[in-house]
Amino acid sequence: MNVSVVGSGYVGSSVAACFADLGHDVVAIDIDEGVVERLNAGEPPIHEPGLPELLSEHAGDRLRATTEHAALRDTDLTMVALPTPSREDGSIDLSIMEAGVRDIGEALAEKDGFHLVVIKSTVVPGTTDERLAPLLEETSGRTVGEDIDVAVNPEFQREGTAVEDFLDPDKIVFGTAGDERSLSLLEELYAPLVGDREIPIVRTGRREAEMIKYANNVFLASKVSVINELGNICKEFGVDSYEVAEAIGLDDRIGAAFLRSGVGWGGSCFPKDTDALRAAARSAGYEPELLDAVVGVNDRQPRRMLELLDGHADVAGKRVAVLGLAFKPGTDDIRGSRAKLVIEGLAERGAEVVAYDPTAAAAHMRDLYPDVEYVGSAAEALEGAHGALVVTDWDEFAALDEEFDAMADPIVIDGRRIVERRDGITYEGLTW
Numbered sequence: 001m002n003v004s005v006v007g008s009g010y011v012g013s014s015v016a017a018c019f020a021d022l023g024h025d026v027v028a029i030d031i032d033e034g035v036v037e038r039l040n041a042g043e044p045p046i047h048e049p050g051l052p053e054l055l056s057e058h059a060g061d062r063l064r065a066t067t068e069h070a071a072l073r074d075t076d077l078t079m080v081a082l083p084t085p086s087r088e089d090g091s092i093d094l095s096i097m098e099a100g101v102r103d104i105g106e107a108l109a110e111k112d113g114f115h116l117v118v119i120k121s122t123v124v125p126g127t128t129d130e131r132l133a134p135l136l137e138e139t140s141g142r143t144v145g146e147d148i149d150v151a152v153n154p155e156f157q158r159e160g161t162a163v164e165d166f167l168d169p170d171k172i173v174f175g176t177a178g179d180e181r182s183l184s185l186l187e188e189l190y191a192p193l194v195g196d197r198e199i200p201i202v203r204t205g206r207r208e209a210e211m212i213k214y215a216n217n218v219f220l221a222s223k224v225s226v227i228n229e230l231g232n233i234c235k236e237f238g239v240d241s242y243e244v245a246e247a248i249g250l251d252d253r254i255g256a257a258f259l260r261s262g263v264g265w266g267g268s269c270f271p272k273d274t275d276a277l278r279a280a281a282r283s284a285g286y287e288p289e290l291l292d293a294v295v296g297v298n299d300r301q302p303r304r305m306l307e308l309l310d311g312h313a314d315v316a317g318k319r320v321a322v323l324g325l326a327f328k329p330g331t332d333d334i335r336g337s338r339a340k341l342v343i344e345g346l347a348e349r350g351a352e353v354v355a356y357d358p359t360a361a362a363a364h365m366r367d368l369y370p371d372v373e374y375v376g377s378a379a380e381a382l383e384g385a386h387g388a389l390v391v392t393d394w395d396e397f398a399a400l401d402e403e404f405d406a407m408a409d410p411i412v413i414d415g416r417r418i419v420e421r422r423d424g425i426t427y428e429g430l431t432w
Contacts, residue, residue, distance in 0.1 A: 012028065016039075020062040049330055069106070081120040101132050109140045119132065129206055152174075152210055171199070213273070227261045228261045234431060240432055316351065318352065319354055324416075387411040391415050391416070
């Protein structure tokens with residue numbers, strides 16, 4: 001098929017590359033000329049394992065990039081992978097999304113024949129029907145359900161494993177208004193991926209597909225906050241929370257995934273989607289008390305790390321190392337990073353913060369926290385430090401050993417339980 005993907009961020013660039021890898025001819029459309037140049041050169045605009053290899057293989061062949069929305073006229077369908085960031089009240093900001101849909105509609109105004117627009121971005125239930133579809137009709141001069149249509153196909157890709165998640169999905173969700181042409185196009189699009197594998201395909205309505213994405217993320221965020229709350233309680237009783245988690249994970253009603261207690265969840269999806277669903281519920285007159293508690297537990301975890309450090313040292317005027325700035329390993333994304341709250345808490349205590357991350361996360365963080373010293377290795381961060389807080393569970397942090405001996409005061413607050421306890425360091429696990 002001929003496929004266009006509007007938006008080349010974490011979702012769009014990986015989706016475009018993966019569809020090209022499945023054999024489709026893909027054009028990535030983005031307003032950022034720098035991103036377009038990098039994609040055409042086979043260079044990923046983001047840090048994502050597996051993406052450089054796909055771009056190296058397909059850029060200039062089955063995958064090309066452009067800033068011109070007119071290119072979508074030569075494709076069978078357009079996937080919209082634009083950001084829907086949070087406003088201050090937690091509700092989603094649709095301005096970027098609506099601008100993109102407006103550009104798509106104006107381009108489709110000059111196309112003959114049927115065209116399907118697929119919403120890949122995360123939007124609250126009713127957004128496609130009530131705002132995006134009418135906007136598409138207005139700008140294209142065409143009628144949704146007749147010569148154009150809109151479908152919802154949410155993504156379930158985790159940063160750091162986005163390519164793997166796309167190519168080996170747990171499920172695929174098609175949200176349509178019942179138009180057989182649209183459903184047929186979606187099934188044809190994913191046919192090379194599904195093949196003869198038994199991948200569950202959920203065929204549902206557009207509103208249901210929108211809600212499935214939120215429900216998926218909010219449920220996982222809730223699971224993390226529950227295990228963190230249990231971990232906090234375990235610590236008070238001297239109980240190994242990881243042994244408890246291993247045992248309850250054997251219950252197939254619970255499952256072992258997302259049972260590693262620690263400093264909490266971050267990123268672009270869990271915080272944004274949880275806040276958006278809370279805001280949407282309130283706008284509908286429902287108070288989401290459980291989700292408020294889920295967020296409250298998550299927000300408390302970085303403060304608990306700092307309180308544990310307080311119990312061992314007064315860090316005013318002293319060098320303190322923060323290991324890990326990306327919100328999770330495998331990415332350089334700092335959106336929702338727990339390290340932000342840790343850095344801010346250390347600054348309030350008057351500490352001299354030195355930070356390290358093995359990706360470009362430090363470069364992204366520098367604009368937010370220019371007073372932090374950013375170094376090129378964990379060993380450099382630890383040298384002369386009066387405390388160290390492990391915020392991201394990069395494998396290289398698990399391998400640290402004699403590097404701790406260079407600390408002025410070897411106090412290690414482990415927010416991810418990856419550092420091995422040993423003589424010579426004062427070790428404090430967040431939940432153990």
